[in-house]
Amino acid sequence: MDITVIGTGYVGLVSGTCFAEMGHDVTCVDVDEEKVAQLSDGEIPIYEPDLDRYFERARAEDRLRFTTDLAEGIAGSKIVFFALPTPPGEDGSADLSYVLDAAGDVADLLVEADDPEHRIVVNKSTVPVGTGDRVEEAFADRGLDIGGEVDVVSNPEFLREGSAVDDFLKPDRVVIGTESDRAAETMKRLYEPFVRQGNPVLVVDRRSAEMIKYAANSLLATRISFMNEIANVCERVGANVDKVRLGISKDHRIGPHFLYAGIGFGGSCFPKDVQALARKGREKGYDFQILDAVLDVNDQQRRRLAEQVEDYFDGDLDGRRIAVWGLSFKPGTDDTREAPSHVIIDYLLERGADVVGYDPEAIETTKETFGDQIAYADGMYEAVEGAESLLICTEWHEFRRPDLGAVREHLENPLVLDGRNLYDPARMAEMGFEYHSIGRPSYAPETNQEAIEAAIVENGQP
Numbered sequence: 020m021d022i023t024v025i026g027t028g029y030v031g032l033v034s035g036t037c038f039a040e041m042g043h044d045v046t047c048v049d050v051d052e053e054k055v056a057q058l059s060d061g062e063i064p065i066y067e068p069d070l071d072r073y074f075e076r077a078r079a080e081d082r083l084r085f086t087t088d089l090a091e092g093i094a095g096s097k098i099v100f101f102a103l104p105t106p107p108g109e110d111g112s113a114d115l116s117y118v119l120d121a122a123g124d125v126a127d128l129l130v131e132a133d134d135p136e137h138r139i140v141v142n143k144s145t146v147p148v149g150t151g152d153r154v155e156e157a158f159a160d161r162g163l164d165i166g167g168e169v170d171v172v173s174n175p176e177f178l179r180e181g182s183a184v185d186d187f188l189k190p191d192r193v194v195i196g197t198e199s200d201r202a203a204e205t206m207k208r209l210y211e212p213f214v215r216q217g218n219p220v221l222v223v224d225r226r227s228a229e230m231i232k233y234a235a236n237s238l239l240a241t242r243i244s245f246m247n248e249i250a251n252v253c254e255r256v257g258a259n260v261d262k263v264r265l266g267i268s269k270d271h272r273i274g275p276h277f278l279y280a281g282i283g284f285g286g287s288c289f290p291k292d293v294q295a296l297a298r299k300g301r302e303k304g305y306d307f308q309i310l311d312a313v314l315d316v317n318d319q320q321r322r323r324l325a326e327q328v329e330d331y332f333d334g335d336l337d338g339r340r341i342a343v344w345g346l347s348f349k350p351g352t353d354d355t356r357e358a359p360s361h362v363i364i365d366y367l368l369e370r371g372a373d374v375v376g377y378d379p380e381a382i383e384t385t386k387e388t389f390g391d392q393i394a395y396a397d398g399m400y401e402a403v404e405g406a407e408s409l410l411i412c413t414e415w416h417e418f419r420r421p422d423l424g425a426v427r428e429h430l431e432n433p434l435v436l437d438g439r440n441l442y443d444p445a446r447m448a449e450m451g452f453e454y455h456s457i458g459r460p461s462y463a464p465e466t467n468q469e470a471i472e473a474a475i476v477e478n479g480q481p
């Protein structure tokens with residue numbers, strides 16, 4: 020089947036590549052000329068595990084093409100996907116201009132082409148309930164026959180950055196929102212190869228499909244903020260959130276996912292989607308109180324390490340060198356949108372600190388935000404050299420078992436604030452670190468040099 024994907028970001032590029040992997044002919048359209056040139060040259064502008072393998076295969080077999088020309092992109096296409104940005108507007112509601120403008124442009128081109136073939140226009144962007152109706156209007160207003168020439172379908176995307184390809188190829192479920200049997204049948208056929216293990220393709224009405232995406236992201240964000248609050252109370256009552264998590268996760272009504280305490284959620288989805296759902300509720304006269312709390316807790320949690328380091332130095336961060344490990348909003352991606360690390364770096368810079376950042380993949384994307392306001396290290400040990408504190412913001416694998424003896428040696432002052440609970444607090448104290456994590460006890464650091472050296476030999480890798 021000929022497929023067009025409009026918008027070639029994290030969702031569009033992964034979707035297009037995975038559809039091509041299943042044998043479809045895919046044309047990806049983007050307004051970003053540089054990105055299209057790069058992709059056409061075989062270069063992938065984002066980091067996403069395994070994407071290169073499928074991308075190269077699809078290109079080698081000429082099933083994946085890139086263009087900036089929308090008319091060329093949709094010519095002969097049976098299904099046109101929108102994978103366009105829906106960033107938060109000033110009032111927190113989703114900015115739909117990208118999606119609605121593209122819908123208008125596609126509708127104009129279809130009218131111009133005067134081609135009576137039936138097409139399915141599919142919205143993969145995360146959009147508030149009712150957006151499908153507005154997209155449909157764009158086609159109806161131009162005289163196109165809804166149901167005859169065009170069907171507008173909602174097909175929310177649930178992939179996670181960092182495992183996007185795997186998630187797309189093996190989705191837990193596929194949601195298709197349409198009232199058209201014809202569109203539903205075509206969409207089910209399209210997704211059949213992705214659900215061979217029996218995961219469901221749910222066909223629901225379009226509004227429910229749009230709501231499913233917001234409900235899913237809001238519930239996951241709620242779990243994160245809830246566990247962060249549990250962690251904050253654990254610290255005050257002498258409990259350990261990791262043990263609490265294990266205890267509750269074995270309850271099958273709760274399950275193990277999204278229960279890790281940390282320094283809050285980021286990324287291009289959770290913050291904006293929670294905000295947009297709260298805003299939609301308000302617009303309809305409903306005050307979605309839990310979501311406001313989820314966002315407030317998250318804002319507070321994302322500042323936490325920065326406030327802690329500021330307290331430690333009695334409010335004086337001026338000229339202090341602070342190392343930050345982990346800049347992406349989560350491991351496995353170079354995406355730094357809304358990353359807790361960036362909130363922390365902003366805070367530290369405002370107080371005059373000298374920040375040095377390290378990340379295995381997200382240095383370039385961080386440079387887009389901070390440029391030369393911070394220093395960038397080539398490796399994790401280089402980052403801590405001469406620093407007065409280490410802040411851990413993202414749980415990349417390489418941070419899980421570093422040579423802590425070397426970290427201890429390189430740090431000018433052995434303060435480690437771990438936003439991802441990577442190490443054993445008791446062992447860290449034995450090694451002479453002043454170590455604080457989230458929702459777990461802290462121990463007074465060992466001060467006897469011989470004991471520290473012995474602990475480093477024994478626990479170099481805790």
Ligand SMILES: NC(=O)c1ccc[n+]([C@@H]2O[C@H](COP(=O)([O-])OP(=O)(O)OC[C@H]3O[C@@H](n4cnc5c(N)ncnc54)[C@H](O)[C@@H]3O)[C@@H](O)[C@H]2O)c1
Nearest residue numbers: 026027028029030049050051102103104105144145176180
């Ligand atoms: N990133 C995720 O993990 C994820 C997961 C599920 C859903 N979503 C949703 O999917 C949508 C896309 O997200 P993303 O992260 O892929 O965005 P992105 O910002 O990475 O990519 C969007 C792309 O659209 C292009 N674009 C903008 N206007 C265009 C136009 N008129 N025509 C063609 N291309 C245009 C941009 O140049 C960019 O390449 C959003 O609604 C998001 O909420 C994202």
